[in-house]
Every structure is written in C-alpha cells, then in structure tokens.
Amino acid sequence: MKQKDEKLKKILIIDDDEDIISLIRIILENENYTVIGALSGDEGIKYALKEKPDLILLDIMMPGTDGWEVMKMLHTDEKTRKIPVAMLTCKTDVRDKLTGLQEGAIDYITKPFSPEELITRVNKIFKILT
Numbered sequence: 001m002k003q004k005d006e007k008l009k010k011i012l013i014i015d016d017d018e019d020i021i022s023l024i025r026i027i028l029e030n031e032n033y034t035v036i037g038a039l040s041g042d043e044g045i046k047y048a049l050k051e052k053p054d055l056i057l058l059d060i061m062m063p064g065t066d067g068w069e070v071m072k073m074l075h076t077d078e079k080t081r082k083i084p085v086a087m088l089t090c091k092t093d094v095r096d097k098l099t100g101l102q103e104g105a106i107d108y109i110t111k112p113f114s115p116e117e118l119i120t121r122v123n124k125i126f127k128i129l130t
C-alpha cells in the first residue's frame with residue numbers, strides 16, 4: 001500500500017554496497033518514500049544529522065565505521081537518538097540478530113530480501129511508530 005500522507009516519509013540507507021542502495025531506492029521510491037543513500041558510516045551519520053530521516057536502514061558490515069559503531073553514535077547524540085534504526089545485513093547469525101535488537105534496532109532485515117518483504121517491513125515499522 002502506497003503512503004497517502006501529504007508529508008512523505010524520508011528513509012536513509014547506510015550501506016557500503018552501491019547496488020543495495022540503488023535496489024532499495026527503486027523499491028521504496030516506488031512506494032512514495034523519499035530515499036537518501038550513504039555509502040559509509042561517517043557519511044550516514046552526517047546525513048542523519050542534516051536530513052533528519054524518519055527511518056534509517058543500516059548495514060552492519062562496512063569498512064571503517066561499521067553499523068554497530070554508527071548505531072552507538074546515533075544513540076548517544078541528542079539530535080539523532082530518536083530516529084528508528086533497522087539493521088540491514090547478509091548475516092543470518094542469530095546472535096547478531098539478538099545483539100541488534102539489544103542495541104536498540106527496531107527491526108532486522110536480512111539480505112537478500114524480496115521487494116515485497118522490504119516494503120512490508122518498512123510499512124510495518126511506520127505503522128508501529130504512529
């Protein structure tokens with residue numbers, strides 16, 4: 001179901017894989033979400049501060065500042081701590097999933113995902129938040 005709100009929800013994707021960002025962008029823009037992409041943790045934090053996204057999709061495995069560090073930085077900054085974060089990873093390790101939820105992730109999306117799964121999860125997150 002496409003969002004009908006006048007105000008479009010803004011989603012920031014932080015992932016070092018350009019193809020993943022492009023793919024998610026196509027899927028979510030088609031659902032009328034506004035999508036911003038960041039190719040590194042540091043860039044992601046910058047965009048989170050500047051763009052005030054409604055949701056962040058955060059890859060765990062990234063060179064440099066990885067997803068866990070990004071999550072910690074977002075949560076310790078007053079200006080970004082309330083932005084919900086869903087972890088995005090190809091790891092299917094259950095322990096990682098638990099850690100993600102303990103660190104305060106609102107959801108955990110495992111790559112590869114189908115467009116339908118991504119849309120369903122993102123819509124559900126916004127449903128929970130409103």
Ligand SMILES: [Mg+2]
Pocket residue numbers: 015016017059060061062
């Ligand atoms: Mg990665």
